[in-house]
Amino acid sequence: MEMMFFRMSLVAYFVSTAGYIISISVGRVRVAKVSMWAFSLAFALHSIYVVIQWIGAESVPSADIYGSLSFIAWAVSGAYLAFQTKTKTRVLGAFVSPAVLVMMIAASAGLVDGASIPSAMRGDWVPVHVVLLLTGGALFALACLAGMMYLLQDNLIKGKNVSGFSGLLPSLQDLDRINHICIVWGFPLLTFGIIAGSIWARTIWGNSWHWDPKLIFTAISWLIYAILIHQRIAMGWKGRKAALLSIIAFAGLLFTFVGVNIIFVTMHNF
Amino acid sequence: MSITLLGINHRSAPLNIRERLSISCGEEEKTLAQLKDIPHAGEVMYLSTCNRFEVLVNTKSGDAIEEDLKAFIISQGNLSPEEMGKCLYLYRDEDAVRHLFRVASSLDSMIMGEPQILGQVKDAYRLCVRQKTSGVILNRLLHHAFSVAKRVRTETSIANNAVSVSYAAVKLAKKIFGELDRKTVLLVGAGEMAQLAAKHLMDNGVNRIIFSNRTYGNAVKLANDFHGFPVEFELLEEKLGDVDIVISSTGSSDCIISVDMVATALRRRKNRLMFLIDVAVPRDIDPAAGKIDNVYLYNINDLQGVVDENMEGRLNEAKKAEAIIDEEVARFSGWFAALEVVPTIVELKNKTEGIVKGEMEKSHSWMKDLDGEQNENIKILVNSIVNKILHDPVVGLKKEGRNGEAGPYLAVVKKLFRLE
Numbered sequence: 001m002e003m004m005f006f007r008m009s010l011v012a013y014f015v016s017t018a019g020y021i022i023s024i025s026v027g028r029v030r031v032a033k034v035s036m037w038a039f040s041l042a043f044a045l046h047s048i049y050v051v052i053q054w055i056g057a058e059s060v061p062s063a064d065i066y067g068s069l070s071f072i073a074w075a076v077s078g079a080y081l082a083f084q085t086k087t088k089t090r091v092l093g094a095f096v097s098p099a100v101l102v103m104m105i106a107a108s109a110g111l112v113d114g115a116s117i118p119s120a121m122r123g124d125w126v127p128v129h130v131v132l133l134l135t136g137g138a139l140f141a142l143a144c145l146a147g148m149m150y151l152l153q154d155n156l157i158k159g160k161n162v163s164g165f166s167g168l169l170p171s172l173q174d175l176d177r178i179n180h181i182c183i184v185w186g187f188p189l190l191t192f193g194i195i196a197g198s199i200w201a202r203t204i205w206g207n208s209w210h211w212d213p214k215l216i217f218t219a220i221s222w223l224i225y226a227i228l229i230h231q232r233i234a235m236g237w238k239g240r241k242a243a244l245l246s247i248i249a250f251a252g253l254l255f256t257f258v259g260v261n262i263i264f265v266t267m268h269n270f
Numbered sequence: 271m272s273i274t275l276l277g278i279n280h281r282s283a284p285l286n287i288r289e290r291l292s293i294s295c296g297e298e299e300k301t302l303a304q305l306k307d308i309p310h311a312g313e314v315m316y317l318s319t320c321n322r323f324e325v326l327v328n329t330k331s332g333d334a335i336e337e338d339l340k341a342f343i344i345s346q347g348n349l350s351p352e353e354m355g356k357c358l359y360l361y362r363d364e365d366a367v368r369h370l371f372r373v374a375s376s377l378d379s380m381i382m383g384e385p386q387i388l389g390q391v392k393d394a395y396r397l398c399v400r401q402k403t404s405g406v407i408l409n410r411l412l413h414h415a416f417s418v419a420k421r422v423r424t425e426t427s428i429a430n431n432a433v434s435v436s437y438a439a440v441k442l443a444k445k446i447f448g449e450l451d452r453k454t455v456l457l458v459g460a461g462e463m464a465q466l467a468a469k470h471l472m473d474n475g476v477n478r479i480i481f482s483n484r485t486y487g488n489a490v491k492l493a494n495d496f497h498g499f500p501v502e503f504e505l506l507e508e509k510l511g512d513v514d515i516v517i518s519s520t521g522s523s524d525c526i527i528s529v530d531m532v533a534t535a536l537r538r539r540k541n542r543l544m545f546l547i548d549v550a551v552p553r554d555i556d557p558a559a560g561k562i563d564n565v566y567l568y569n570i571n572d573l574q575g576v577v578d579e580n581m582e583g584r585l586n587e588a589k590k591a592e593a594i595i596d597e598e599v600a601r602f603s604g605w606f607a608a609l610e611v612v613p614t615i616v617e618l619k620n621k622t623e624g625i626v627k628g629e630m631e632k633s634h635s636w637m638k639d640l641d642g643e644q645n646e647n648i649k650i651l652v653n654s655i656v657n658k659i660l661h662d663p664v665v666g667l668k669k670e671g672r673n674g675e676a677g678p679y680l681a682v683v684k685k686l687f688r689l690e
Contacts, residue, residue: 030424153445157442157445157446157566158560158566160568160572160575160576162441162442162445162576163431163576163579163580163583166445167430167431167445169445170448171444171445171446171447171448172445172446172447172448172543173446173447173448173543174448176543236540236541237541238540238541238542238543238564239541239543239563239564240563240564241563
């Protein structure tokens with residue numbers, strides 16, 4: 001039953017993405033407004049899916065990579081919509097919407113009604129671990145998108161090429177602020193998510209830390225974000241460098257999340 | 271009934287003629303009253319801006335009024351008929367409508383897409399309404415013109431990009447900082463363009479502005495004019511760390527703001543973004559400063575380049591706007607042409623109503639025996655038969671009217687029904 005909502009939201013995300021692409025190519029704000037409503041609808045449908053699936057699975061919102069992708073897409077959408085109401089950066093949707101759509105399509109490849117959950121993932125700490133990490137990941141994804149848009153806008157302005165596409169992007173300061181807020185909020189989520197995971201690991205694996213590729217790469221990603229936050233707050237990093245590092249950090253996180261499972265053998269294969 | 275538009279603008283007339291035709295403040299109502307006094311003028315309106323003077327009338331007397339209108343304009347500007355003859359343009363009906371739509375949409379402006387003209391047209395119309403010189407046709411025409419202008423504005427990006435150097439600077443500042451309130455501007459030197467840019471920035475939210483000048487007195491004077499703060503030229507380097515936007519326009523022959531100064535300032539302001547605008551020739555700010563991260567440097571050529579590109583973009587958008595205007599002119603003309611058939615339809619209805627009334631009176635002798643309800647029913651029956659019979663001819667006339675081909679049909683209807 002929940003898959004019906006998932007598919008409906010997938011369609012709505014598709015409509016909104018198409019709308020954003022059209023609005024960018026013809027340069028019409030009105031189309032982007034419609035896309036925003038399509039996107040909100042998609043998020044609402046997606047929320048229904050997440051809730052039903054969560055209740056059905058009894059503890060974990062995302063048992064595998066597909067469920068995680070769907071959850072991240074959901075969190076990214078929610079975080080974006082929250083930003084949308086606070087700042088008037090409608091064009092961010094033109095970047096968020098396609099990213100969410102890609103995640104949703106990938107997720108749709110493996111999602112089924114009433115999926116079963118491996119035994120290692122049945123426990124009180126697991127939902128805490130998963131939800132914190134995925135929400136943190138979603139915020140970092142937004143930070144990465146804002147960072148990419150920042151670099152784009154920065155290049156356009158430095159290259160004195162400001163009469164076309166640049167007009168559709170938000171101002172540098174707004175993008176930098178979005179990047180900053182997402183990282184400052186994402187980092188504690190990531191940190192507590194890791195701690196929750198290690199508490200659970202102690203319960204089932206007997207030890208809170210293993211020299212496992214997934215855990216090592218997680219630590220590396222965490223370290224990059226820690227450096228980024230330090231540079232931003234203590235060293236006054238702003239703008240280009242911060243944007244660049246937030247993209248690199250997210251690439252690391254993405255590799256930890258998806259790449260490690262493909263390349264290495266890991267005990268944390270979910 | 272015909273719409274006539276007569277006028278001059280920046281393309282048809284030199285400045286000295288336009289100057290003489292500008293209506294001085296307080297004279298507006300008198301001018302409109304004079305225009306209204308022209309015999310057979312009907313509905314009248316005039317538009318006077320620094321770049322144009324136009325009169326718009328809806329008259330029943332046809333072409334006869336044109337000479338009077340010309341005489342009116344000549345007397346307003348105290349011109350010779352020869353001078354005037356070279357500058358005047360005249361549009362009738364559909365062409366007049368198109369011209370008005372183009373003016374309101376800022377397609378006919380000296381700087382295409384500039385936003386003031388719509389406000390000026392609205393003011394001119396408001397005066398007409400106040401003085402009651404407009405009627406059904408002009409009211410409809412002007413409201414249509416306002417909606418066309420709005421459509422052009424929302425459906426094309428004709429007015430989106432800056433086409434003056436100082437405004438381009440404001441747009442760039444917004445691209446970098448978003449909102450400009452709480453930003454500080456430093457103006458070095460007293461160049462005219464720099465002052466204009468500063469004024470634009472203040473109109474767009476900047477509320478703190480610092481002036482620096484080699485001659486301190488000049489800085490103080492400017493600071494008074496703009497409600498800003500003067501600062502000694504020697505403190506320039508120190509102040510640089512406190513400002514977000516720098517506009518430099520000194521007559522100095524070498525750079526007065528070096529890369530090192532900018533780099534130091536940036537460190538002091540913890541890498542917060544800086545926007546440097548160098549409108550001086552030769553340049554005031556070392557071009558290498560633009561290579562520093564988080565520093566954006568535009569010189570006068572860069573800004574002019576932005577303006578040129580924007581102007582090109584506007585010309586492309588103008589094509590879309592012309593298409594919108596064609597469409598709207600056709601819509602208005604359809605409505606206008608349909609008006610032609612209205613008097614005939616009214617006469618036709620009056621005639622049939624008269625017949626019904628007369629026949630009812632003739633039948634009064636036997637109808638008085640019926641009760642109230644039966645009387646009512648007979649009236650309803652008769653009226654509905656008449657209306658049914660008239661329905662198709664009336665709809666047909668209106669349709670031909672919209673196509674502008676009602677003439678022969680009107681003649682036939684008038685002849686057959688002996689209207690007149």
